[in-house]
Amino acid sequence: MTTESLWTYRAGVFGDESLSVIGFDVEATDGKIGSVDEESNVVGDSYVVVDTGFWIFGKKVVLPASTVTRIDPQERKVYVARTKDEIKDAPEFDDATYKASAYRDDLGGYYGRFPVI
Structure with a gap:
């Protein structure tokens, strides 16, 4: 998987540009992990915190x-x-550095090693 x-x-996952997912629950493949605190929808630099x-x-x-497979607004x-x-087990979150390219490279290396599901 390329960095970008x-x-x-993924295609078809985030179709409504006006939709904010802040406050939405987040479900891993094996259960709830929390809720969206922050989001970025910048092309090639999108993520959820x-x-x-x-x-x-x-x-x-x-x-x-x-990593997002589906968003259910309802x-x-x-x-x-x-x-x-x-x-x-992902690289540790740090409020001061999570937007820095070095942290993003570490995170990309970590998540990039998993197969696309």
Whole structure:
């Protein structure tokens, strides 16, 4: 998977440009992991920041747009193609650096090694 495609929504997943997913629940392949705290819909640089709440002690995680498989506006849910453990083991979120290219490269290297589901 190329770096740009990692940070791009899959075809048909994000069709409504006016839709904000902030506040939507996030479902991994094996259950709920939290809710969307922040989003970016910039072409080639799209992602969601998920507040995991109690699941991993109030931490946040960044999920590249390519991990999102479906958005359900009626249920207010975002579905991702990663397990809870895969998300938990991702590079540590840091408020000060999560938008920096070095962190994004680390995150891209981590998520880029998984097969596209």
